Amino acid sequence: MKLLRVLAWICLALGCVAIAIAEAPITAVEAVGITVSDLDRSIEFYTHVLHFQKEWEKELIGADVEHLKGVFGVRVRVARLRLGSEEIELSEYLAPQGRPLPQDSRSNDLWFQHIAIVVSDMEQAYQWLREHRVQQVSSGPETLPAWNPQAGGIQAFYFRDPDGHVLEIIHFPSGKGDPRWQRTTQDLFLGIDHTAIAVSNTEASLGFYRDQLGMRVAGASENYGDEQEHLNNVFGARLRITSLRAGHGPGIELLEYLAPRTGRRIPEDAHANDLAHWETLVDQEDVNASWAWFTQSHHKIISSDVERMGEWSGFLFADPDGHVLEAISPASAQALNVKEGKQ
DSSP states (O other): OGGGSSEEEEEETTEEEEEEOOSSOOOEEEEEEEEESOHHHHHHIIIIISOOEEEEEEEEESHHHHHHHTOTTOEEEEEEEEETTEEEEEEEEEESOOOOOOTTOOTTSTTOEEEEEEESOHHHHHHHHHHTTOEESSSSOEEOOTTOTTTTTOEEEEEEOTTOOEEEEEEOOTTSSOGGGGSOOSOSEEEEEEEEEEESOHHHHHHHHTTTTOOEEEEEEEEESHHHHHHHTOTTOEEEEEEEEOSBSOEEEEEEEEEOOOOOOOOTTOOTTSTTOEEEEEEOSOHHHHHHHHHHTTOOBOSSSOEEETTEEEEEEEOTTOOEEEEEEEHHHHHHHHHTTOO
């Protein structure tokens, strides 16, 4: 039925209605990957300060990882951490080391990406972060104004990890966010609601994430004013925000800065070992079919082929602004597809 991916027709009593079908559908957001300079230091920060739990650690080397990441001569330490039901993946490139995060990075630069960590009590979480001397981006926690029906009452605060990556803590009031964030708990840090990316054009990004990857739009708002400016630490910030969801996992939030439109583009020569590099890992039923479609449609692919990495197969590709995603599927499923001649 793959020949019908572009367009499906459902005939109803009153006629036929055209329904767009995703070209390379994702079933879940598996994890969010971050390149770090010192894995031990980052594990200590995320587990001790933010209460993540370490799931596993491994060291990767060889042609498979080189072709997957698009970096020659790779040796990389990777650790998977969990908070609630969500996971992040930290990668330290022992060789070759990439470029540091630009010191003057701002929230409207297009390489901006963060994860939004849900907290049960904003004031308590902020004081905890202050006690651990995190580097602040926001001047303090901000409560978004009531005039904004989508975001009113949400509290948020931006800060940095040891490498300068921006992170967010967020608190949802009653009636906002996923109902699971409202459960009574003794935990302070609950899980990851979404990863947010700065985009240059919302419609182009929707054409990619919604129409081609099959994510659904879960909400939209336009945020501006004193609270938003101090949250992002960008004077005059006015954002068009669109929330997207797959079947499972954290959402992907599109941040288009309507003002100021001075954000810098992701460099063409960016690589996976650069500290500005993030990867959003997305589950797919058939990465071989997705690879074929991406190749034929001339999308930017970073990997040289679908690579098998232990129990899974996958490849790296980029969205219209250059944000990197990693398509993954169980290796057993891909082997079965190849055996049966499914391409």
